[in-house]
Amino acid sequence: MHAIEISNLTKLFADLTAVDDLNLTIPKGELFGLVGSDGAGKTTTLRMLTGVLDASSGAATVLGCACHDLEPVRSHIGYMSQRFGLYPDLTVMENIRFHADIFGVPKGEWITRAERLLAMSGLQPFVKRRAGALSGGMKQKLGLCCALIHTPTVLFLDEPTNGVDPVSRRDFWRILDTLLAEGVTIVVATAYLDEAERCHRVGLLHHGRLLACDTPQNLKALADPVIAGPTLEDVFITVMGEGADTAVKRRPAPDLRSAAPAVILEGLTRCFGDFIAVNKISLTVPKGEIFGFLGPNGAGKSTTIRMLCGILEPSSGDGQVAGYDVATQAELIKENIGYMSQKFSLYEDLTVAENIAFYGGIYRLPAKQLAERADWVIEMAGLAERRHSKAGELSAGWRQRLALGCALLHKPPIIFLDEPTAGVDPLNRRRFWQLIHHLAADGVTVFVTTHYMDEAEYCDRLALIYRGELVAVGTPFELKQQRMVDGLLPSLEQVFIDLIEERDRQEGVV
Amino acid sequence: MFERLKAMLIKEFIQTFRDPRMRVVLFILPMIQTVIFGYAVNMDVRQIPTAVIDRDNSPQSRELLTVMFASGHFRQVANLDDERQASRMLDSGRIRVAIVINHGLAEKLGRGQTANVQALVDGSDSNTAGVILGYLSRFAEARNIQLLSEQASRSGGPLLPGAVRMESRAWFNPDLASPPFYVPAVIANILYIITMLLSAMAVVREKEIGTIEQVIVTPIRKYEFILGKTLPFVLIGYANVFLISLVGWLVFRVPVRGSLLLLVVATGLFLMSSLGTGLFLSTISQTQQQAKMSAFFIIFIAMLLSGFAFPVENMPEPVQWLTEINPVRWYMEIIRGLYLKGVGLLILWKQVLMLFLIGSVVLGVAVARFRKTVG
Numbered sequence: 001m002h003a004i005e006i007s008n009l010t011k012l013f014a015d016l017t018a019v020d021d022l023n024l025t026i027p028k029g030e031l032f033g034l035v036g037s038d039g040a041g042k043t044t045t046l047r048m049l050t051g052v053l054d055a056s057s058g059a060a061t062v063l064g065c066a067c068h069d070l071e072p073v074r075s076h077i078g079y080m081s082q083r084f085g086l087y088p089d090l091t092v093m094e095n096i097r098f099h100a101d102i103f104g105v106p107k108g109e110w111i112t113r114a115e116r117l118l119a120m121s122g123l124q125p126f127v128k129r130r131a132g133a134l135s136g137g138m139k140q141k142l143g144l145c146c147a148l149i150h151t152p153t154v155l156f157l158d159e160p161t162n163g164v165d166p167v168s169r170r171d172f173w174r175i176l177d178t179l180l181a182e183g184v185t186i187v188v189a190t191a192y193l194d195e196a197e198r199c200h201r202v203g204l205l206h207h208g209r210l211l212a213c214d215t216p217q218n219l220k221a222l223a224d225p226v227i228a229g230p231t232l233e234d235v236f237i238t239v240m241g242e243g244a245d246t247a248v249k250r251r252p253a254p255d256l257r258s259a260a261p262a263v264i265l266e267g268l269t270r271c272f273g274d275f276i277a278v279n280k281i282s283l284t285v286p287k288g289e290i291f292g293f294l295g296p297n298g299a300g301k302s303t304t305i306r307m308l309c310g311i312l313e314p315s316s317g318d319g320q321v322a323g324y325d326v327a328t329q330a331e332l333i334k335e336n337i338g339y340m341s342q343k344f345s346l347y348e349d350l351t352v353a354e355n356i357a358f359y360g361g362i363y364r365l366p367a368k369q370l371a372e373r374a375d376w377v378i379e380m381a382g383l384a385e386r387r388h389s390k391a392g393e394l395s396a397g398w399r400q401r402l403a404l405g406c407a408l409l410h411k412p413p414i415i416f417l418d419e420p421t422a423g424v425d426p427l428n429r430r431r432f433w434q435l436i437h438h439l440a441a442d443g444v445t446v447f448v449t450t451h452y453m454d455e456a457e458y459c460d461r462l463a464l465i466y467r468g469e470l471v472a473v474g475t476p477f478e479l480k481q482q483r484m485v486d487g488l489l490p491s492l493e494q495v496f497i498d499l500i501e502e503r504d505r506q507e508g509v510v
Numbered sequence: 511m512f513e514r515l516k517a518m519l520i521k522e523f524i525q526t527f528r529d530p531r532m533r534v535v536l537f538i539l540p541m542i543q544t545v546i547f548g549y550a551v552n553m554d555v556r557q558i559p560t561a562v563i564d565r566d567n568s569p570q571s572r573e574l575l576t577v578m579f580a581s582g583h584f585r586q587v588a589n590l591d592d593e594r595q596a597s598r599m600l601d602s603g604r605i606r607v608a609i610v611i612n613h614g615l616a617e618k619l620g621r622g623q624t625a626n627v628q629a630l631v632d633g634s635d636s637n638t639a640g641v642i643l644g645y646l647s648r649f650a651e652a653r654n655i656q657l658l659s660e661q662a663s664r665s666g667g668p669l670l671p672g673a674v675r676m677e678s679r680a681w682f683n684p685d686l687a688s689p690p691f692y693v694p695a696v697i698a699n700i701l702y703i704i705t706m707l708l709s710a711m712a713v714v715r716e717k718e719i720g721t722i723e724q725v726i727v728t729p730i731r732k733y734e735f736i737l738g739k740t741l742p743f744v745l746i747g748y749a750n751v752f753l754i755s756l757v758g759w760l761v762f763r764v765p766v767r768g769s770l771l772l773l774v775v776a777t778g779l780f781l782m783s784s785l786g787t788g789l790f791l792s793t794i795s796q797t798q799q800q801a802k803m804s805a806f807f808i809i810f811i812a813m814l815l816s817g818f819a820f821p822v823e824n825m826p827e828p829v830q831w832l833t834e835i836n837p838v839r840w841y842m843e844i845i846r847g848l849y850l851k852g853v854g855l856l857i858l859w860k861q862v863l864m865l866f867l868i869g870s871v872v873l874g875v876a877v878a879r880f881r882k883t884v885g
Contacts, residue, residue, distance in 0.1 A: 309727045311884050330882075331729060339727040343720035349528050350521065361517020362728045406724075 001064050003028045003154050003185035004049065008058035011044050011208075018044040020208035021058070026187065026201075031180055033199030034189040035236060037425040038395035041208040042189035043082065046156050049187070050079040062154055075103060078152030080143050082159050088132025092123055092142055095131050096149055103150035110149055117145040120175045122168070136342070136422075137164035137297025137451075141172060148179070155179065157188040161195065163342070163422040165296040165451050166496045173198060191425055192452070193232040194493075202232065204239055211239050233426045233454075240427060248433045248458055251441040256460070259286035262414050262445040263308060267317035268326075270303050277303040279468035280317060285447060285461075287413070290440050292459030293449045296500060300468040301449045302342060305416050308447070309339050322414055338407035338415040342422070344399050346406060348392030352383050355391050355406060363410035370409075377405030380435065397428030404435070415439070417448040421455065433458050453492040464499055471499050514730050518738025522712070526742060536708075540700045540750050544757045547696045548689045555641040561588040561596050561608045568616035574627070574653065575609070583645045596630060606632045607642055619657065682850040693758035694845040695818045697751055701777070702784050702838050703809055704750060705743045709788030710801040712739050718797055726882045736877060740785045747781050748774075758849075767852030776844045776862055782869025783837035790876035812838045837872075840864045 004026040011019040019041040026032050034042050047053040049060055051070040060067040063076055070077065086095055093114070100110035118124045121141040126134065131142060140160055147155065161169045173195070176186060188199070196202045196216065203213040212219060216232055223230030224238040263285040270278040278300040285291045295301050306312035308321050310330025319326035322336040346355045356377055360370035378384055381401035386394065391402060400420055407415060417436075421429045433455060436446055440460075448459065456462055457476050464471045464479075472479060480489040483498055490498070526532055560579075564571050579586055587605055590596050596608035610628035618625040629646050633639040682690075716722035725735065751773070758764040766773065787808060795801035814820070815829065816838035822830060833839045840861040847853045847861075855862065 306723075306884060311723065311726050311882065313883060331731075334727055334729045337727065339724065341720060341723045343723075345719075345721045345724035347521065347525065347721055348719075349525055354521070354524055358517050358521045359728070361513050361520070362725070362730050364513045364729075403724075 001028075002026060003030070004060070004062050004187065006049075006058070006060040009045070009048060009055050009060050010057045011041075011048060011053065012056045017208050019048070019055075022208075022210055024203065024210065024213065026185060028185050029180070029183050031176070031186045031188070031198070031200045033196040033202040034187065034205060035191070035193060035196050035202060035232070036189075036205035037240065037427060038397050038423075040205040040425075042205055043158055044208075045205070046079070046158050046187065046189060047081075050077060050156050052079075052081075073153075075150065076153040078147040078150065078155040080147040080155075080157045080160055082162070086131040086139060086143060086146070089130060091128050091130055092118075092134070093127040095142060096145055099146040100149045105150050113149060113151070114145070117148055117175070120171060120178070121145055122171055135298035136162075136419075137168045140164050141168060144172065144175065148175070152184065154185045155187070157186065159189055159191055159423060161190065161192060163297070163419055163451060165299075166453060166493050167296050167500050169195070169451075170497060191423055193236060193426055196232050204236065206240055236426055237430075248430050248437060250458065251437045254288055254440075254460070256286040256289050259288055261285065261320075262287040262289070262322060263291075263447060264320040265304075265308075265317070266319070268304065268307060268314055268319045269316045270300075270307055270312065271315045276468050278307070278314075278465075281465065281468075281470050283463060283470070283473065285445060287445050288440060288443045290436060290446045290448065290458065290460045292456050292462040293447060293465070294451075294456055294462055294496060295449075295465040295471075299465045301465060302418055303468075304465070305339075305418050305447070305449065308333075309337060309416055310334055336412055336414060338410070338412040340400075340403050340407045340415070340417045340420050342418045344403060346391045346399070346403055349390060351388050351390055352378070352394070352402060353387050355402065356409065359406040359409050365409060373409050373411075377402070377409065381405050397424045397431075400424055400428070400432060401435075404432070408439070413443070414445040414447070417446065419449050419451065421450060421452065429455065453496065456492050464496065466500055466503050471503055514734045515737055518730070518734060519741060522738055522742045526712075526746075536704065536746055537749065537753060540696075540704070541753055541757045543700060544693060544696045544754045545761055547692050548758070548762050555638055555645075556583060557585045558583060558607055558638075558642055558645075559587045559605045560584045561590050561599055561605045562586055563590045563592065563596060563608065563610045565613050566611050566615040570616040570619055571611045574611070574615075577653065578609070578649055581645075581649065593630070600630065600632050603632070606638065607646075622661075689758070689762035690764045690850055691846070693754070693762055693764045694849040695816075695842055696758075697754045698780075698816065698838055698842045698845055699813055699818065700754065701747050701750055701780065701841075702812060705747045705781055705784040706788040706791070706809065707802065707805045708746075709740055709743050709785045710791040710795065710805055711798055712743075713789065713792035714795050714798050714801045717792075723884060726884070730882075732880060732882055733877075735882070736789065736880060740789065743785060743788075744778070744781050747784075748777060751777055764849060766849055768848030769854055772855055772858070772862075773845070773848050776841060776848075776858075776865060779862065779865040779869050780837055780841040782873045783865065786869060786873030786876045790872065790879065793876065793879040793881075812836050815839060816842045818842060834864070835868060837865055837868045840868070 002025050004024070006022055006024040009019060009022040010017070022045065034045065036042050044053065048055050049062055049067055051067050054068055062070060063073045065073045087098065090098065096114050097110070100114070118127065121144065123138065123141055123145065126138065131139065134142060140162065141164070144160060161172055164172065179186065190196055199216065201213065201215055202219060204211045204219070212222060219232065219235050220230050222239055223234040227234045261284045263283070265281050265283045267280045267282055268278060269276065269280050281304060293301050293304070303312065307314050307326055308319055310326055310333045314327055321333045324332040324336070326333065347358070350358065353374070356374045357370070360374065365373060378387060381398060383398060383402060386398065391399065394402065404417070404420065421432055424432065429452065436448070437458070440446055450456060459476065461473065461475050462479060463473045474482070476492055479495050480492065483490050483495045526536070562575060564575065578584055584607065588599060590608070593610065596605070599605045600608065608630040610630065612626070615625045615627070631639050631642050716725070755766060788805070791801050791804050795804060815825070815833045815836050817833070822833050822839060825833065844858050844861045844865070847858050
């Protein structure tokens with residue numbers, strides 16, 4: 001008996017076919033990766049397999065039990081949905097305990113297990129913190145701990161590492177490795193194709209259809225032959241019918257040595273009670289630069305950006321944006337910047353056009369100019385046919401481009417982007433970065449945070465912060481060069497992880 | 511000049527009215543509430559369930575009871591033999607009153623003596639009990655006059671010695687009916703609840719979803735944001751006053767007797783308080799749940815201390831002081847004055863002034879507390 005058997009599984013939502021005639025068998029103990037663009041049907045598939053959603057036609061079984069009635073095997077199934085049901089008012093430990101209790105795990109057993117999971121996920125120091133006060137990546141890790149507290153035989157994970165930093169992602173995958181060793185079957189949907197490379201087999205879903213399904217090694221043969229040493233991302237883009245021309249065309253490297261500074265931080269600090277979120281950070285970003293701001297979840301990236309945007313007062317230190325002081329001239333700064341926050345922050349109940357009109361009004365664009373800019377945003381985001389759809393109905397890639405468009409309506413000289421591509425599929429991320437390079441070519445300064453190291457490569461310069469402190473600054477090449485071993489340049493991801501671990505060792509934290 | 515405010519208002523209106531449920535909550539529910547309140551909150555006491563123990567069982571005792579039940583205030587539900595049965599029925603709430611007539615009523619009346627009739631009244635609801643006692647004593651008085659005049663006519667003597675009779679007229683509400691008293695009160699309560707709750711939620715919802723972060727990094731001014739969040743509810747508030755008045759007039763025949771201009775002005779001043787409180791709550795709440803719970807706490811106290819059901823004059827003195835800072839109390843007095851008495855600013859100036867003062871303070875504090883930051 002296989003862990004999961006799917007035959008002719010189909011799901012229709014009104015006139016939309018979310019999952020189209022899916023056939024798949026997953027043997028016990030396999031790690032199966034499900035990749036695909038936004039709206040490809042990954043989540044719908046997982047929801048049908050976990051019995052949350054009934055199929056329109058076709059059949060699926062998990063552990064030999066039909067998916068429309070999983071009660072007999074319910075206690076053997078773990079499911080971590082994208083919006084995992086953490087209770088923000090309960091502490092980390094209370095959340096874990098709640099999930100242990102509803103699965104009826106005996107006390108002695110769950111306590112031992114919780115300790116192991118907390119140690120593996122690095123959440124041990126935070127057991128008494130409320131889940132609502134955790135950073136995005138920590139929430140994801142806590143979600144996984146909760147899903148694993150009852151020793152499932154089959155585990156479903158829906159984009160578990162969205163917005164999770166490289167160090168945490170590595171911890172996360174270590175947890176999955178130990179589970180695999182215990183014989184657990186794992187199905188994981190992910191937008192990170194480097195993660196998909198770790199899977200035994202990968203299924204590529206597009207418009208609800210399984211376009212390809214094989215081992216990562218075999219899949220790579222499908223990539224556009226033009227590309228040398230293709231990655232799964234290249235395969236993904238080729239199979240989806242887009243050629244090698246989707247690669248981000250960088251603008252010519254600018255010479256910014258003599259450029260005036262756009263953003264200056266001098267000992268910028270922010271405390272929340274006893275907690276120092278940002279600790280004396282000093283940086284200068286010249287005009288026209290694409291500046292990448294990296295760091296693990298909870299390192300203080302968003303706090304820094306909020307201070308620079310004038311919506312959070314610094315505790316001490318100075319910051320200047322476009323020549324204005326962040327503490328005293330916040331309103332002047334706001335005239336000169338565009339900002340895109342981590343969460344999708346457009347009005348979901350307003351249509352695309354209404355959202356654009358709202359921000360146009362807020363930025364006081366004259367009617368004629370607004371019409372021009374609105375057309376530009378629609379065109380840039382590829383939303384021509386979606387002008388009158390509600391923003392909440394758009395898929396992640398569209399939403400992100402619409403949010404970016406709204407932040408750019410008034411042509412700000414400086415833009416702050418806080419994890420703009422979290423959860424966006426590879427093709428749409430490339431489109432997004434193409435846009436960033438176009439903007440920078442026109443002289444716009446871009447201050448951006450990301451957890452995707454391939455995106456960090458697109459930046460002119462990077463800063464890495466950890467626990468509120470600046471750890472390293474430099475171009476991607478410089479950072480790699482400093483960490484060169486035997487004449488070989490490490491990957492940015494390796495540099496990132498090494499720097500963080502080195503910091504941990506220096507501070508005596510294990 | 512007003513582009514940003516205009517953009518805010520358009521957005522708020524789209525968001526408020528796009529959801530069909532919201533339209534029902536805002537406009538249909540208040541009208542339904544008015545109808546329910548008009549019928550249900552009825553302080554008229556009629557058809558009081560009554561048990562009778564008639565041990566005399568004479569023509570006189572039977573006549574006494576017939577006259578009593580003919581008034582419509584009382585309704586005979588049982589004819590009992592002893593007080594223990596009556597006591598049980600009072601305990602279970604099946605009757606509110608038991609009338610006990612002992613042996614010898616006819617005999618005593620015949621001898622021109624005073625005969626006692628006992629009434630056992632359920633006093634647990636003191637309001638109703640008071641009303642019942644009032645009816646009973648009025649009935650006894652009327653019965654006495656009747657007996658005296660009958661006796662006088664039989665004996666051929668002078669009809670009656672000179673007597674004082676109280677002729678009372680209830681002004682403003684001649685029938686002492688409940689709807690004219692409660693329809694204006696419903697306006698005050700609904701206006702307070704809807705505008706405070708919705709303005710608090712409108713801001714906190716944006717905090718919860720995260721959209722507020724995107725708005726406050728724009729150059730929008732604080733007052734533009736606040737006006738954009740409150741003005742729609744001012745209009746919705748006025749629409750509710752109009753709709754509830756319409757229902758009051760169509761269903762309960764309750765007209766507005768006083769100046770419409772004063773109604774408009776007083777409503778505006780009242781909205782300063784309710785919207786100010788809503789805005790204040792949004793500055794101290796992080797989630798819609800917190801905002802709702804705080805709002806209900808305030809609404810509950812404000813309604814209790816408004817004179818809505820319990821007259822302010824009957825409250826202990828320290829509580830009466832507390833009602834001085836309750837905007838619902840002042841608005842209730844104005845609106846009842848306008849509906850029932852048709853009085854004007856000459857009489858209601860104090861209420862209007864108080865509304866203005868309370869509104870200015872509340873709104874002032876809320877605006878001062880409101881920050882265009884996330885920290």
